[in-house]
Amino acid sequence: MEGGILEPSLYSIKALAILDNDGNRLLAKYYDETFPTAKEQKTFEKNLFNKTHRANAEIIMFEGLTCVYKSNVDLFFYVIGSSQENELILASVLNAFYDSVSQILRKNVEKRALLDNMDAIYLAADEICDGGILLEADPNAVVQKVAIRNEDIPLGEQTVAQVLQSAKEQIKWSLLK
């Protein structure tokens, strides 16, 4: 049978990726040596994309790995883990990833907006997963940590915490100046 019992470890994520609707990489982070070279990584991404872009089925076994995914307009989000990994943990990572990006882009999850906010997306990915370990699974906490320049979010769409946070920020910065 397959590898048997999984060694208890925090390292549960093998890779995160966002691809566009041609299967090109917009962001991809690999956390172990499953695909050591950029070439192998891109081949894997292309193959994975070809398998997943038509059917929106959320989960697939691919090349011996479990991949959970989600798409919106022209973006495809992937979280990849070992085939023995708890699928629901991977799904929770994907949700954290997608929802954080969605909040950062103000629900406007599409390629153009993503590229305009690439800096914040990098920071969000960094806050969700550190070297293969799930760091934060709550999208609100992630967005708060990323601390984007959220001065121009319409007040109605902000949570109370966000309003307070931004107020605090503004006071702080005005004092510092």
Next chain:
Amino acid sequence: MMMLKRDKKEEEEGGGNPFSNLERSSVLQEARTFNETPINPRKCGHILTKVLYIINQGEIIGSTEATEAFFAMTKLFQSKDPILRRLVYLGIKEMSKIAQDVIIVTSSLMKDMTGKEDQFRGPAIRALCSITDTSMLQSIERYMKQAIVDKVPAVSSAALVSSLHLSKSSQEVVKRWVNEAQEAVNSDNIMVQYHALGLLYHIRRSDKLAVTKLVSKFSKHTLKSPYAYCLLIRIATKLIEEEDAGSSSPMFDFIESCLRHKSEMVIYEAAQAIVQLKNTTAKDLAPAVSVLQLFCSSPKPTLRFAAVRTLNKVAMKHPAAVTACNLDLENLITDVNRSIATLAITTLLKTGSETSVDRLMKQISSFMSEISDEFKIVVVQAIRSLCAKFPRKHSVLMNFLASMLRDEGGFDYKREIVDCIIATIEENPEAKEAGLAHLCEFIEDCEHTVLATKILHLLGREGPRTPTPSKYIRFIYNRVILENAAVRAAAVSALAKFGAHCEELMHSCIVLLERCQMDTDDEVRDRATFYVNVLKQQQRALSSAYILNGLQVSVVGLERALHHYTLEPSETPFDMKTVPLATQPIVEQKVRETPSMAGEAVSKPDKAAATRQDVYQEQLAAVPELANLGALFKSSQPVEITESETEYYVQCVKHTFSNYIVFQFDCTNTLNDQVLEKVTVDMEAADGFEVVKQIPCASLPYNKPGTTYTLAHLPEDPTIVTGTFPCTLKFVVKDCDPNTGEPDDEGYDDEYVLEDVEVSVADHVQKVLKPNFAASWEEVGPENELEDTFALSSMSTLEEAIKNIIQYLGLQPCERSDKVPEGKSAHTLYLAGIYRGGHDALVRAKLALDSSGGVTMQLTVRSTDPHVSEVLATAIA
């Protein structure tokens, strides 16, 4: 049209993606802007994002370039802009592996790590740890300890996760932080709790007692984090497996209680853990199966997938436990996610009854074309196990396989189908003709040379023994006309087998083969010429030796022997008997355990088995005292001659040569305060044997395996081949410091009694598979035939008797005669092998259950040497 579309897309692309067409050198050039003062955060942030983007795209940046950009980047610490600062951390992490002198930023990062800005602290710790090595870790140790127990969750998590990363290189330092980790587990934050538990387990993982305590403590104290629960379940599962405890363990109760947790993630983890445990009964599985059953009707595809996948695993071991879910699984057959549907069907195939097979097969064929090759392979594997389970359903299954074979598909998929058909043919004689017919049809249009040659080989072996062999000739000869050289050569060999086996076809085959002598390829011509000449001799023994039963030597060994022969030209012709025989890979008794998921590599033990002997041969040849013994005939499997948990652990491997036997003792010293020197094994020679030489192992430090050899001359009398050798391990003990391994000067002699080593008949025999036993039997002839009848009163079944005979004689069962058809009271076992010295040895054992409950055996031995017949005939008695 395609072009137009592409052009349009590219236009959009260029306008839409500010990062497309970035060039490495120009981006790095731009990075010099970082040096300007005052810093413009927006501009610098944008440039830094570009740098990150090109790194993320997989651009390789040289060390010098990276170092220059890195140093420019450090200037950005002057800005207080939060986004920019955070991007700098990312940059540091990305470049820490490629740039030089990255430790330059240590003090800046330490300032941020201990500073007032909470937003910076966590990421700063993570960036700092990515540039820290063991030597520098000492200087930040104090801050790390404080950070682990910091009240800000982000800081604590960052410190815990970084500690885990650091422990890969600085295990010892991180171990000292165990108290802080312990404190952090009590945090209210779910992520901190998860990370702290992970670190705590990592530090303690080699101390089983501590881990047990850890699990029992946290299984009572309620954790908040579902992730921490999942981790704890995995730790508990591992403990149960290591202790072989099964469901009676308190750990199991904990896992079972997790089935009632409120988080689905935890429930699933617990169910999966129970399913994976080895010693579980159907009763233990029941609660896990019922939660999985609930998940099957969840609206979330991931949950359904997880549940079906796990049920599929259960179905392999306990099909009965899953039958309760059959109704839910049937609903999933039409799931939009094809992975789920396929898994559901294959699970049903495993649990379902014979009557439901037809319906399920129909359902699968409706969407076979939509699923990926990997899942098609899963389906094929399920069908394979079905063929073994319900032999009567073979016609339905065969037809299904044949239609799959006709459809599109990659090589792996086609190979799996062909393997499945071949396995079914071999298991089930009734399916043979239909299976061969399907395969014949397949090779008419097969693009994979490997598969075509494999099938031709099978046709050559099985075809002549069917009632109408002539109908296969057409398919085979078509290959000679239409295919590439490799397939043509295989077809020629197959034709020759038909000619050799069926006398009425011999003339036609010779005619066909003669036509092949005009082939454009050397190999095909050579084979045809060779076979035509052998067949024209019309001698059964020749045909059997050169056509029906091929070479029996190991190919690697033959290559080496020939190479050796050409290096030292001599007058004497090359002797095939000096070439080591191909060791038969252990024949798997059961149908291969079907891996539940596609894509996971099926282990390949065959390869290792074939080369094991070559490895030994090289090892032995490297010992000067043992170099002149001639060719190694056989190496036995290692036998333990101590308990595995004793002070000294010894395994024995017996190597048989034509006149000598070498005992190889692999010793391991498990005492860390001793060094053994001059280690030998003293053997008392059994009757007729003579111990000639001992080659000591000079030194045996703690936990480093060493080898000593004892050489014995085999008895002059060729009929004495077995014996028992009492063994004693002799050595000089020197005490040593467990830490440094430095031994004292003084030592004393000591000895340690080992278990006896047995030399049996099997050590003198190499297994050889004769694909056509009857032909070989005639080839050897009745010249040295011996026959005897035995009553095996201690055996109660034919299977048991067969197993013991094979084990005792060490011969290879041929023609699948080691399997007794159900309900038979008499059976004939055919065994073949080669005896030491290169003599063919064939055994026919007619077995019958007798009325008193024992087994009666009539044993007939044929061999090319009279002594060999005698040894084998008397071996059972």
